[in-house]
Amino acid sequence: MNLTPETNIESNVSGYSKSFPTTFRKAKNDILVDNNEKEYLDFFSGAGALNYGHNNDYLKKEIVAFLGSDAPIHCLDMDSEMKLNFLNAFQDTVLKPRGLDYKLQFPSPSGTNAVEAAIKLARKVTKRSKILSFTNSFHGMTASSLALSGSQEHRHNDIPAQDVLFFPFDGYFGEDVDTLEYIKQMVASQGSGNTLPAAIILETIQAEGGIKVASVDWLVGLQQFANENGILLIVDDIQVGCGRTGNFFSFERAGIYPDIVLLSKSISGFGLPLSLVLMKPELDIWTPGEHNGTFRANNLALCGATTALDYWKDRNFQNEIEKKAQVVEEKLNQLRTDSEAVKAVRGMGLIWGIEFESGEFAKKVSQQLFEKGLIIETCGNKGQVVKLLPPLTITERNLSNGLDLIQETIHQLHGQPILTY
Ligand SMILES: Cc1ncc(COP(=O)(O)O)c(C=O)c1O
Known part of the structure; x- marks a missing residue:
C-alpha cells in the first residue's frame, strides 16, 4: 500500500x-x-x-509469551515481577561480572530522556550548573541534550547552549595536539576564566559525529582529571553500548569506571523503547518521584531487555x-x-x-x-x-x-x- x-x-x-x-x-x-x-x-x-x-526469535518467544500472560505492560515505575527480574538479571549478568556497582534509574524511554535525567542529577549532586561537552558530540533532540550536542546541523544555532562548555574531543586538532592537556589548562587552572563544571559528558566513540574513537589513554586521563576535580564523568553509551564495540559497555576497553552511564537503543533487545541511567550509589540523591515520566520501565521492553542479557552469559x-x-x-x-x-x-x-x-x-x-x-x-x-x-x-x-x-x-x-x- x-x-x-x-x-x-x-x-x-x-x-x-x-x-x-x-x-x-x-x-x-x-x-x-x-x-x-x-x-x-x-x-x-x-x-x-x-x-x-x-x-x-529468541527474544520474540519470550515477548509473545509475556504478552499472552496478561502481566502488566504499563505500570509506570511501580514494582512488577518483570521489573524485578530485569534488575536481578542486570546485576548478575552485567554489573557483578565487571565489578561495577551502580544503581539504576528508569527515565522516560528514549535516549535523550536519559541524558536529561543525568545532567539534572549531576547538577543536583555537585550544586554546579555547567556541563562540559565535546566537539562533534550528539546527545539527543530535547532542549538540554541538543544544547550539549556539538552538531550545528541538529542545533540550527537556535538552541542556546547555556551552561555548556565545548571542548575538543580526542584528535580534534589532529594526532599531534593533546586535547586533554588543553582541557586541563582551560578548565581547572586559575586564570582560565572558567569555573568547574558539574560533569563531563562524552561518547567514547562519537557515532553521529563521524565515528571518532577516543583513545584509551585519553579516556583514562579524562577520568583521572574528572576525579581529581570532583567533576562527574558521564558516558553516553546510548549508541555504542550493548555490545556494539565488542564489550557490553564501550568504556570497558579503557578500564574506566564512569560515575554515570546512559543506555538506551538496544537495551530492550527488540527495538522497544527503554532507557537507563546507571549511577554510582552515592550519587543517588533523588527523592521519590523527583524525576518522573509516564512511560518509564515499560514491562514489555523489560521482558526483551531481560531476555537479551542471556546473550551476555555466553x-x-x-x-x-x-x-x-x-x-x-x-x-x-x-x-x-x-x-x-x-x-x-x-x-x-x-x-x-x-x-x-x-x-x-x-x-x-x-x-x-x-x-x-x-x-x-x-x-x-x-x-x-x-x-x-x-x-x-x-x-x-x-x-x-x-x-x-x-x-x-x-x-x-x-x-x-x-x-x-
Ligand atoms: C550518543 C547518543 N545519545 C543520545 C541519543 C538520543 O537518543 P534518542 O534518539 O533515543 O532520544 C542518540 C541518538 O542517536 C545518540 O546516538
Whole structure:
C-alpha cells in the first residue's frame, strides 16, 4: 500500500522515509523486505536500536509469551515481577561480572530522556550548573541534550547552549595536539576564566559525529582529571553500548569506571523503547518521584531487555562479534588502500565509518547502496562519513556480501575499476 498525496498527512520532518524511500513490510535479523518483495541488507540496525537483529526469535518467544500472560505492560515505575527480574538479571549478568556497582534509574524511554535525567542529577549532586561537552558530540533532540550536542546541523544555532562548555574531543586538532592537556589548562587552572563544571559528558566513540574513537589513554586521563576535580564523568553509551564495540559497555576497553552511564537503543533487545541511567550509589540523591515520566520501565521492553542479557552469559557471543569485527576491519583497510575516494576508515567492533571528501559523495554512496538493496546511513559534521552499523547477529555471509557491495559501489562512483579481493 502506498499513500496518495491527499492521504499523506505525515509532516515533512520525517527523515529516513526520504533517505530510504520505500515501504517496509517485513524484517528478519539482518534483512528488511519492502512491499514489492525487494530485500534490503540492513547495515543501519535502527540507528543502533537493533543490535540483536529484527524480530529476533529468541527474544520474540519470550515477548509473545509475556504478552499472552496478561502481566502488566504499563505500570509506570511501580514494582512488577518483570521489573524485578530485569534488575536481578542486570546485576548478575552485567554489573557483578565487571565489578561495577551502580544503581539504576528508569527515565522516560528514549535516549535523550536519559541524558536529561543525568545532567539534572549531576547538577543536583555537585550544586554546579555547567556541563562540559565535546566537539562533534550528539546527545539527543530535547532542549538540554541538543544544547550539549556539538552538531550545528541538529542545533540550527537556535538552541542556546547555556551552561555548556565545548571542548575538543580526542584528535580534534589532529594526532599531534593533546586535547586533554588543553582541557586541563582551560578548565581547572586559575586564570582560565572558567569555573568547574558539574560533569563531563562524552561518547567514547562519537557515532553521529563521524565515528571518532577516543583513545584509551585519553579516556583514562579524562577520568583521572574528572576525579581529581570532583567533576562527574558521564558516558553516553546510548549508541555504542550493548555490545556494539565488542564489550557490553564501550568504556570497558579503557578500564574506566564512569560515575554515570546512559543506555538506551538496544537495551530492550527488540527495538522497544527503554532507557537507563546507571549511577554510582552515592550519587543517588533523588527523592521519590523527583524525576518522573509516564512511560518509564515499560514491562514489555523489560521482558526483551531481560531476555537479551542471556546473550551476555555466553562468551561465544562476544567471540562472534570479534570475528566479524576483524572481517570488517580487514576489508575496510584494504578499501582505504585501494580507493582514492576513501580518506579514512575508523571504528571498532561492529561500528565503522568510511570517510570521504564530501557529504555529497557519501550521500551518493548511501543512495546507490539503497538502490542495490543495502541500507546504510551517513554521519559526520558534513555528512561525509558512511556509517556501518550491521546487527551484531548478522550472518557472516551477509556481512561479507554487504562489504563487497560497499566496495563495488565506492569504486563505481569514483570511476575506479572494481577489484576483487
Ligand atoms: C550518543 C547518543 N545519545 C543520545 C541519543 C538520543 O537518543 P534518542 O534518539 O533515543 O532520544 C542518540 C541518538 O542517536 C545518540 O546516538
